Amino acid sequence: MASHYQHLSFEERRKIAKWREGKMPVPEIADRLSRPASTIYRELKRNTFLDAELPQYSGYYAVTAQDKYERRRAVHRKLVAYPEVKAAVEDALKAGWSPEQIAGRMRLEQHRICVSHETIYRFAYSKLGLAEAFYRHLPEHRRRRRPRNHRRHQRSHIQDSQSxxxxxxxxxxxxxxxxxxxxxxxxxxxxxxxxxxxxxxxxxxxxxxxxxxxxxxxxxxxxxxxxxxxxxxxxxxxxxxxxxxxxxxxxxxxxxxxxxxxxxxxxxxxxxxxxxxxxxxxxxxxxxxxxxxxxxxxxxxxxxxxxxxxxxxxxxxxxxxxxxxxxxxxxxxxxx
Missing domain, CATH: 3.30.420.10 (Ribonuclease H-like superfamily/Ribonuclease H)
Structure with missing residues (x-):
């Protein structure tokens, strides 16, 4: 079974910046990080800082690269890109709907922009969602998802009942x-x-x-x-x-x-x-x-x-x- 792709971490970007400053070739950086060389080339192309007025300050900087990465990811999160959708989801959660119910109802009503229940959960537990305490609107009001406990009952026997x-x-x-x-x-x-x-x-x-x-x-x-x-x-x-x-x-x-x-x-x-x-x-x-x-x-x-x-x-x-x-x-x- 193929493993899932893991995005570069901030620590990996710090190493890339340090090694690029030392003129290390991209294939060697990729080998040290156990990453394909194409991943490093793509990272440098997307997240290198360019200054048209002061080109001498252009270059790959870990903090800047991480910031550009997070901003780009945020654009693709529907609850960030579409505030009206986020507001509708939040209202439904406050009304007692679960994320799965919200997502399913959106599909049933054929909304122009739909979200999956995983999108709602991912936003709730993202850095932005946690900062807004969005998880408090979820059915369980928990910072992390966990299995529900089973209720225990003690019941007496009823004579002549129909099984x-x-x-x-x-x-x-x-x-x-x-x-x-x-x-x-x-x-x-x-x-x-x-x-x-x-x-x-x-x-x-x-x-x-x-x-x-x-x-x-x-x-x-x-x-x-x-x-x-x-x-x-x-x-x-x-x-x-x-x-x-x-x-x-x-x-x-x-x-x-x-x-x-x-x-x-x-x-x-x-x-x-x-x-x-x-x-x-x-x-x-x-x-x-x-x-x-x-x-x-x-x-x-x-x-x-x-x-x-x-x-x-x-x-x-x-x-x-x-x-x-x-x-x-x-x-x-x-x-x-």
Whole structure:
């Protein structure tokens, strides 16, 4: 496999300047730096300082060469060359979009100037980006990218639950609209028992949030019934849960809205990965330190609106709201 080309470093340019001052031939400089001679010739041609008025001061100087190199590279960085694109990217990041979502949406909307998600990351971690603290707008707000930690869950067993292994393949493979995943978002104990139900439709990734006053299962199920009841029956066919005791009253769903219930295997919340991933996104708006008084229905609706209007790579950079509405309209047309 061919190795990637490495640009000359400032230290290498210092050596080139010193050796050129000593009249060292270019082939020998290239040999000492383990570089092709063409690289050195190109460096001298591009970055030699020329003074038309005082030609005696013309020559190759390391600091000047490095400065010319950095300026030339900056011109090719779209977020430097096009301030309006940078402003648009920054606004989208502040709205909670990821670099990948921004890049994908630009391609979907066929912008005149598009950027890749790597371009956004490279700018954020470049010298200029770090000077502006641009990384603070990224989803993780970190100076360096690193793997996310996995959440750990401890869940109790639910008697007579319907195992996920019996869930139809059309649900597991996201081939049918109207199947949901559900979880509870908890907050610090000192803030009381208030929690939030997060509900995500598997095909569209459309999210619904519901406030609960405690973790008692029956009120939680009644709130789910009230939240999903306005939808057509085909749009609320099933819900997948983990085995937390807060979902032990799952039979009420079948009686209330006819929705089937499926349960993950013990200690396997990753089997409902759609809602787990959504919870990670929601934590930006609902950290564990959130006060119960802040969890108003209006605030939860605004969070849902923000999340559902954010383009997703898995949806071809369409938004969950667009996909959900499209499926809902198709469903209603079939029923008419």
């Amino acid at each position: 996920l292994c019996h869930r139809p393949a059309v649900v597991a493979e996201r081939q049918e609209f109207g199947h949901w995943e559900c979880d509870l978002m908890m907050f610090r104990k000192e803030n009381g028992k208030v929690n939030v139900t997060s509900l995500v439709e598997r095909v569209s990734r459309f999210t619904v949030l519901i406030r609960n006053e405690d973790r008692h299962s029956e009120p939680i199920m009644e709130a789910l019934i009230a939240g999903l009841a306005p939808l057509p029956a085909e749009a609320r066919q099933s819900i997948t849960f983990d085995r937390g005791t807060e979902f032990s009253a799952w039979r009420r769903l079948k009686d209330g809205i006819g929705a089937a219930s499926w349960f993950c295997d013990p200690q396997a919340p990753w089997q409902k990965g759609t809602v787990e991933n959504t919870n990670g996104r929601l934590r930006k708006h609902l950290p564990r330190s959130t006060e119960p008084t802040a969890l108003t229905n209006r605030y939860l609706r605004s969070i849902c609106q923000s999340l559902n209007s954010t383009p997703r790579k898995c949806l071809g950079y369409r938004t969950p709201a667009e996909v959900f509405e499209s499926n809902l309209m198709a469903l209603r047309n079939r029923l008419e």
